[in-house]
Amino acid sequence: MSLELFTEGEPIADTKAPTDVPIGERWSERQFRGRLVNPTNRRKMTIIVVGTGLAGGSAAATLGEAGYRVKSFWYQDSPRRAHSVAAQGGINAAKNYRNDGDSVHRLFYDTVKGGDFRSREDNVHRLAEVSVNIIDQCVAQGVPFAREYGGLLDNRSFGGTQVSRTFYARGQTGQQLLYGAYQALERQIAAGSVEQNARTEMLDLIVVDGRARGIVARDLVSGEISTHFADAVVIASGGYGNVFYLSTNAKGSNTTAIWRAHKRGAYFANPCYTQIHPTCIPVKGDYQSKLTLMSESLRNDGRVWVPKERGDDRPANDIPEDERDYYLERLYPSFGNLVPRDIASRQAKNVCDEGRGVGPGGLGVYLDFAEAIKRLGRPAVEAKYGNLFDMYAQITGEDPYVTPMRIFPAVHYTMGGLWVDYDLQSTIPGMFVIGEANFSDHGANRLGASALMQGLADGYFVLPSTISSYLADGPFDKIDESHPAVVEAVQGVQEQTQRLLSINGNRTPASFHRELGQLMWDLCGMERTDEGLRKAIDRIREIRQEFWSNLKVGGDWHSFNQTLEHAGRVADFIELGELMCVDALHRRESCGGHFRAESQTPEGEALRDDENFAYVAAWEWTPEGQPPVLHKENLEYEYVHLAQRSYK
Amino acid sequence: MTATRHDAPMTSSVGNPGAEKRGMNLTLRIWRQQGPTVKGKMVTYKITDISPDMSFLEMLDVLNEQLIMQGDDPVAFDHDCREGICGMCGVMINGQAHGPQQTTTCQLHMRSFKDGDSIDIEPWRATAFPIIKDLAVDRRAFDRIIQSGGYISVPTGTAPEAHATPVPKADSDAAFDAATCIGCGACVAACPNASSMLFTAAKVTHLGLLPQGQPERNDRVVNMVAQQDREGFGGCTNIGECSASCPKGISMETISRLNHDLLGALRAGARPKS
Numbered sequence: 001m002s003l004e005l006f007t008e009g010e011p012i013a014d015t016k017a018p019t020d021v022p023i024g025e026r027w028s029e030r031q032f033r034g035r036l037v038n039p040t041n042r043r044k045m046t047i048i049v050v051g052t053g054l055a056g057g058s059a060a061a062t063l064g065e066a067g068y069r070v071k072s073f074w075y076q077d078s079p080r081r082a083h084s085v086a087a088q089g090g091i092n093a094a095k096n097y098r099n100d101g102d103s104v105h106r107l108f109y110d111t112v113k114g115g116d117f118r119s120r121e122d123n124v125h126r127l128a129e130v131s132v133n134i135i136d137q138c139v140a141q142g143v144p145f146a147r148e149y150g151g152l153l154d155n156r157s158f159g160g161t162q163v164s165r166t167f168y169a170r171g172q173t174g175q176q177l178l179y180g181a182y183q184a185l186e187r188q189i190a191a192g193s194v195e196q197n198a199r200t201e202m203l204d205l206i207v208v209d210g211r212a213r214g215i216v217a218r219d220l221v222s223g224e225i226s227t228h229f230a231d232a233v234v235i236a237s238g239g240y241g242n243v244f245y246l247s248t249n250a251k252g253s254n255t256t257a258i259w260r261a262h263k264r265g266a267y268f269a270n271p272c273y274t275q276i277h278p279t280c281i282p283v284k285g286d287y288q289s290k291l292t293l294m295s296e297s298l299r300n301d302g303r304v305w306v307p308k309e310r311g312d313d314r315p316a317n318d319i320p321e322d323e324r325d326y327y328l329e330r331l332y333p334s335f336g337n338l339v340p341r342d343i344a345s346r347q348a349k350n351v352c353d354e355g356r357g358v359g360p361g362g363l364g365v366y367l368d369f370a371e372a373i374k375r376l377g378r379p380a381v382e383a384k385y386g387n388l389f390d391m392y393a394q395i396t397g398e399d400p401y402v403t404p405m406r407i408f409p410a411v412h413y414t415m416g417g418l419w420v421d422y423d424l425q426s427t428i429p430g431m432f433v434i435g436e437a438n439f440s441d442h443g444a445n446r447l448g449a450s451a452l453m454q455g456l457a458d459g460y461f462v463l464p465s466t467i468s469s470y471l472a473d474g475p476f477d478k479i480d481e482s483h484p485a486v487v488e489a490v491q492g493v494q495e496q497t498q499r500l501l502s503i504n505g506n507r508t509p510a511s512f513h514r515e516l517g518q519l520m521w522d523l524c525g526m527e528r529t530d531e532g533l534r535k536a537i538d539r540i541r542e543i544r545q546e547f548w549s550n551l552k553v554g555g556d557w558h559s560f561n562q563t564l565e566h567a568g569r570v571a572d573f574i575e576l577g578e579l580m581c582v583d584a585l586h587r588r589e590s591c592g593g594h595f596r597a598e599s600q601t602p603e604g605e606a607l608r609d610d611e612n613f614a615y616v617a618a619w620e621w622t623p624e625g626q627p628p629v630l631h632k633e634n635l636e637y638e639y640v641h642l643a644q645r646s647y648k
Numbered sequence: 649m650t651a652t653r654h655d656a657p658m659t660s661s662v663g664n665p666g667a668e669k670r671g672m673n674l675t676l677r678i679w680r681q682q683g684p685t686v687k688g689k690m691v692t693y694k695i696t697d698i699s700p701d702m703s704f705l706e707m708l709d710v711l712n713e714q715l716i717m718q719g720d721d722p723v724a725f726d727h728d729c730r731e732g733i734c735g736m737c738g739v740m741i742n743g744q745a746h747g748p749q750q751t752t753t754c755q756l757h758m759r760s761f762k763d764g765d766s767i768d769i770e771p772w773r774a775t776a777f778p779i780i781k782d783l784a785v786d787r788r789a790f791d792r793i794i795q796s797g798g799y800i801s802v803p804t805g806t807a808p809e810a811h812a813t814p815v816p817k818a819d820s821d822a823a824f825d826a827a828t829c830i831g832c833g834a835c836v837a838a839c840p841n842a843s844s845m846l847f848t849a850a851k852v853t854h855l856g857l858l859p860q861g862q863p864e865r866n867d868r869v870v871n872m873v874a875q876q877d878r879e880g881f882g883g884c885t886n887i888g889e890c891s892a893s894c895p896k897g898i899s900m901e902t903i904s905r906l907n908h909d910l911l912g913a914l915r916a917g918a919r920p921k922s
Contacts, residue, residue: 061804062803065803065804076728076734077786078791079791080735081728083728085735086731095810097811133805136808136810137802138810139807140802140807140808140860141799141800141802142855142861144854145820146820147821148817149817151816151817153810170824179827183794186798186799187799189791190795248731250729251729252728285701289703289730290730293731391732394749394755395755460804506717508713511713552716553716559683559781560724560784562722563716
C-alpha cells in the first residue's frame with residue numbers, strides 16, 4: 001500500500017467561456033465565436049451518444065434533427081426506461097409566471113448558493129438562461145404539465161428557493177419529460193438519422209491520436225463484443241450513486257462508461273460530492289435491493305418531526321402536539337421544511353443519532369400531512385400527491401393519510417462526475433459528457449428540480465451547439481478494427497470479461513456490492529471523518545483484492561448473463577469508491593453534501609474553507625500502484641459573493 | 649433462506665438451518681428457457697424464509713443468489729427502477745400479468761402471498777414479444793409503434809412560448825392520464841388476442857387531446873395502427889383484460905377514442921405509409 005494517497009499536478013482551467021463580456025452575454029457570445037458545421041458536412045459526421053435519459057435522449061434526437069449521423073446506445077430494452085423516468089417532483093425554469101420576483105439572475109443566484117459555492121458561475125448562468133427554452137420545447141412536444149383552470153401552466157415551490165418556479169406533471173415529471181425526449185428520439189430513429197443499439201453496454205472508450213473516436217461495447221443479449229467508430233463521443237450515462245449499493249437509482253445504473261473513460265484519460269471531478277436525499281422510505285431488511293424516494297415536493301405540505309423525548313415509542317398519532325419537535329421549522333424559521341436537501345438530511349441524521357428517530361432501528365423521522373389534510377381537505381392532498389401516497393402504501397403496507405409517513409435519507413444523486421469545460425468537453429478531445437455524468441452545474445449540492453433542468457439544457461441546447469466547434473475540424477481520418485488502439489481496447493475488454501468468469505470463487509457480485517455499499521454509507525456518507533475515510537480506503541483495497549480472487553460468476557460471456565453484467569459494474573464501483581474516499585479525505589472542509597465532522601460551525605452547520613478549497617478537484621487516473629493526481633480548477637466568484645449559506 | 653431445485657439433489661444450504669423460521673416457505677414454478685429458439689419448461693424450486701415485506705423481485709434475488717452459489721444458472725428477468733415507473737419488469741404470476749395486485753411486478757410485495765403458496769412465474773407470452781431468456785422478452789415492437797407516429801414533430805429550438813397556447817385543464821389532465829403508460833406490455837400479455845391496442849390507444853389519446861398534437865392526428869392514428877398489425881399483435885375485441893391488468897390504470901376509453909380517431913382519419917382520406 002502506498003503511503004501517499006495522491007499527488008498534485010498542474011492546475012486545470014476552463015478556457016472556453018468568454019470572460020471578456022458580462023456573464024449575461026457569455027453564452028450567446030460563445031455560440032457566436034464557436035465554429036459551425038454546415039448542413040451538408042453534418043451528414044459526413046458520426047456522433048456516438050451513450051445513454052438515453054433526459055440528457056442523452058434529448059442530445060441524440062437534437063443531433064439527429066441537425067443532420068448528424070448518430071449512434072445511440074442503451075442497456076435497457078427501450079430508451080424510455082432510462083432512470084430519468086423516475087424523477088418525481090419537477091423542473092425549474094426562470095419563467096416568472098407567478099410574478100413573484102423570479103428571474104434568470106435569481107435562478108442563477110439560488111443555484112450557486114444552493115451548490116454551496118462550489119460550482120462554476122458561467123455554467124450555472126447559462127443553465128438559468130436556457131431553462132426557459134426547455135419549458136417551451138417540452139410543451140410543444142406534448143408534455144402534459146400541470147395546468148390551472150385558465151389553461152396556463154401551474155408552478156410549485158421546491159427546497160432552497162423562495163419563489164415558485166417548478167413546473168411539474170403530478171409526481172411523474174421525469175417520466176413525462178423523458179417520454180418527450182424519447183418520442184423525439186424515436187422520430188429520428190424512424191427518419192434514419194439515429195441508429196439504435198438496445199441492450200448494449202459501453203465497456204471502453206477508443207482513443208486514437210489523442211481524440212475520442214469510438215467505443216467498445218457488449219451486446220447484452222448475444223454477448224458479442226463489438227466496436228463502434230465516430231468523430232465524437234457523447235457520454236450521458238448518468239450518476240454513480242449505486243456505489244452505495246442502496247440508493248434511489250435504478251438497479252442497472254452504473255459508473256462503467258464514465259469510469260472506463262476516466263481510465264482512458266478523462267479527469268474525474270469532485271467524486272465525493274454525493275447527494276443524500278432527505279425523503280426516502282426507510283430500509284426494512286437485509287434483503288433490501290433499492291431505496292424509494294418520496295418527492296421533495298411533499299415537504300411543501302408535509303411537516304417533519306420526531307418526538308421531543310428520546311426513546312418515545314408511542315404510535316405517532318398518540319404523541320400530543322406539544323411533545324413533538326418540528327425540528328426543521330424550529331431551526332430554520334424562514335425556510336422551515338423547505339431547506340435544501342443536504343441540510344434536511346443531516347438534521348434527520350442528527351435527531352436519529354440523538355436517539356429520537358422513529359420506526360425500526362430508530363432510523364426514520366415523520367413526514368406528517370395531518371395539518372395539510374385539515375387545511376386543504378383530503379381530495380386536494382390526493383390530487384397533489386396521490387401517486388406518491390399510493391406508492392408509499394404499496395411498499396410499507398401503511399396508510400399515509402392516517403399515519404404519518406416515515407422517511408429517512410438515502411443516496412440519490414451525484415454532483416461529481418467527469419470534468420468538462422464550458423463546452424461540456426472532457427479532458428479527452430472529442431469526448432463530451434452531459435447530464436448527471438458530468439460535474440458541471442450543481443457544485444457541492446444540487447437543488448430540487450434542477451437535475452431535469454440540467455439534463456435537458458445539456459442535451460437539447462448546450463451540447464448540440466458546442467460540439468460543432470470541435471467537429472468543424474472533422475471528419476477525422478477513418479479508422480477500423482485493425483488500428484492498434486482498437487485492437488488493444490477490444491483485447492482489454494475480452495480479457496477482463498474472461499477474468500471475471502474464470503475466478504470461480506465463493507462470493508456473488510451482489511455480495512461484494514452490498515459490502516462496498518455499506519462501507520461507503522458508513523464512512524463516506526452523510527458525515528465523513530479523517531479517521532473513517534482512511535479506514536475505508538484500506539478496507540476498499542482489501543475488498544478489491546478479494547473480489548478479484550473470490551468472485552463467483554456462472555455461465556459464459558456468449559449469452560445473456562446478468563450476473564456477468566453486474567460483476568463488471570461492481571469492479572468499477574470498487575475502484576471509484578476508493579477515489580471518492582481519497583477526494584473526501586483531501587477536502588478538509590465541509591461544503592454542501594460533503595460534511596466533514598472536523599469542519600462545522602458552532603451550530604453544527606457545514607463550514608466551508610474558501611481560502612483553501614474554493615476549487616474543483618479534478619482527478620487523473622494513474623496506472624496500478626501509483627496514487628491519483630489532483631488537478632485544481634480555481635473557482636472565482638464575480639457575481640455571487642462568497643458567503644456562509646444561511647436558511648435560518 | 650434456501651432454494652433447491654425439485655428435480656435435482658440439493659447441493660447446498662446457505663441459510664442458517666438451526667435458526668427459527670421467520671418467513672414463508674413457497675414453491676415456485678418458473679419458466680426456464682435458454683434462448684429464443686430453444687424449448688422451455690417449468691422448473692420447480694422450493695424457497696424458504698421469505699419475509700412478507702420483501703418485494704417480489706427481492707424474492708427472486710434471493711433465489712438467484714442461491715442458484716449462483718449452487719452453480720446453477722440464475723433466472724433471467726428484466727427489471728430496473730424497482731419503483732414502478734420504468735416499465736422494464738413484468739412477468740405472469742399465477743396467470744395474471746404482474747400478479748394479484750394492479751401494480752408492477754417490482755411493487756408487488758410478498759405480503760400478497762401466504763406460507764405454503766405455490767407460485768407460477770412465466771414470461772409475457774405474445775408472438776410480437778419473443779423470449780430472450782427465461783422471463784425476459786423482447787418488447788422492441790412497442791418502440792417501433794412509437795416510431796410510426798407516436799410523437800409531435802417539433803425539432804429542438806422551434807417551439808413557441810409555452811403560454812402561447814392555453815390548454816383546458818380537463819384536456820391536459822386526461823392527456824396526462826393516458827401519458828402515464830409505462831410501456832411494460834402487461835396489456836398484451838393479459839389479452840387473449842395478444843393485442844397492443846391499449847398501448848397504442850394511450851399514446852393516440854395523449855397526443856390527440858392536446859392542441860399541439862392536432863396537425864398530425866390523422867396520420868398518427870392510421871400509421872400506429874398499421875404498425876401494430878405489422879408487428880403481429882392481435883386484434884382488439886374489447887375484452888378489457890388489458891385495462892384490468894394495467895399497473896397505471898389506463899382506461900378502455902382510450903381505445904374508444906382511438907377507434908373514433910381512426911374512423912375520422914380514414915374518412916378524411918388518411919392512409920398508412922407503406
